[in-house]
Amino acid sequence: MNHARLLLSTVATMALLAACATSPSPAELDARATTAIKSSFRDQGIAKTDRLNQDLGQAACSSDKAPDDGTADRIMAEALYTVKWPAGGQFLGDWRAGEKLAQDGRGMTWTDSSADPNANGGNCYNCHQIDNREISYGTIGPSLWNYGKNRGVTDPAAPATAPIVQYTWVKLWNAKAYSACSNMPRFGHKNLLNEQQLRDIMALLLDPKSPVNQ
């Protein structure tokens, strides 16, 4: 009787131990995943393994759950702090050059030879509708058709327009300033596009003469 009970409890304990051994904790799984990620990639061309090293925002936005409010606020505050304003307060360039950049999805992959912003496109149409005559556009981001017009921009240099012009610059420079886990790349902050390229995309969105605002 006692033997049977002892045997039963031993079996139960062993089963429990086995369950422990086979069900790692979430933290252990996180560690296992990190090890797997670090060991699965190698350098190729300009795409080096240091691209796997996450900053605060990348790490906090790497699950199916959003970061807590405190972390999100910190990500946004740090992003806003890093924004560089354009030289001479000149926010707008040439919308024609902007449209070309918006169409261009190239840059920064291991098959690209240069990491210079001049070798990169803006990738905009991959995710956004912009000029509505372009039918091949993505839907990951919102439509930007009539972006300036919808926001009442008739003179981008007018003081009344400054908030929307500055907002747009920040969005392009570091989209995480307004949304901690935004899907949008940080074009200025990560040096994907240079100041002039950003000005040109600004013009595509905000210049009343741009086809986007017709």
Added chain:
Amino acid sequence: MKTRTLIGVAALALCAGAQAQKSTADGIAEYRKMLEDGNPAELFEAKGEALWSQKRGPKNASLERCDLGLGPGVVKGAFVTLPRWFADTQKVQDLESRLVSCMATLQGFDAAEIVKTPFGRGEMANVTALATWIAAESRGMRFNLPQSHAQERITYEVGKRAFFYRGGTHDFSCASCHGDEGKRIRLQELPNLTRNPGDGIGFAAWPAYRVSNGQMWSMQLRLNDCFRQQRFPYPGFGSEVTIALATYMGVNAKGAESIAPAIKR
């Protein structure tokens, strides 16, 4: 002649789309439907089938005793249960890494050499052809990956974490494009891979023949090019992350009908 017709259809689809998005999508769907008629993947299937029974390698042996998870030599139905745990290698393996193991143990090939070979070349091209045929043998069957072994469940959890892992110059993860319903990159529809995306979609479509570059793409190459576009560094063939992601997608696709090898734009 056929090519010219296809270009015509594509052009028509573009014109129609200028008037309405719906007809663009319809036109492209029609174009894809036409492509299915005579999928060049059949050539790779035939090559793979021949390779399976051909005596090759230093040991001059065939792959007919290769265990793809359902027992030595059982091909039909194996594809829709992979990746899974293999006791002999003490690893969770996908179809392609399993094939490399079989080529090493049964035929005497150098596994490390094959893994290093670029896609489309040498023995790697043979692995792709074999995978294409083996997938085709499970066409119409439904995905049902085992999750009974602890390592299979751990691999799923690692895959989930890898799927959401943001990094690189653009802060992209797999979830950036494949974490929501009904999204597109340009006109390319993006399946939501965090759940079953439906019959013949996502994991249930690869290997696939790519019309745009005339290549047969295995799942390993599909993942490889996803990481390229994600601006990540280069994933090793059969590396832990690729197996974990395949497990994540495969388990999520439970019940989805396999149409592999499919045909893609």
